[in-house]
Amino acid sequence: MREQHNLSQSELAVRLDVSxxxxxxxxxxxxxxxxxxxxxxxxxxxxxxxIKDFIPEKPFK
Known part of the structure; x- marks a missing residue:
């Protein structure tokens, strides 16, 4: 989703306040x-x- 919105990892890190x-x-x-x-x-x-867009519909096995 980050790439679809043309955000770099650095830009997303700033928005999330993480490294x-x-x-x-x-x-x-x-x-x-x-x-x-x-x-x-x-x-x-x-x-x-x-937020549901980031959670799989079925659990991982």
Missing amino acids: NGFIGQAESSRSPTKYNLNHLNQLAIIFDCS
Whole structure:
């Protein structure tokens, strides 16, 4: 969604008040770092969408 809105990791980091490294880690499937509920709420505000858009419909197996 970040890329669809033409935001760099740095721009998103500023809006979320986190480090650039955090964004890269959160986007990496190899990193255990993930967004928390506060981040997801802020992302929904930034991207003008529902917080549900970031949560899978079915649980991961």
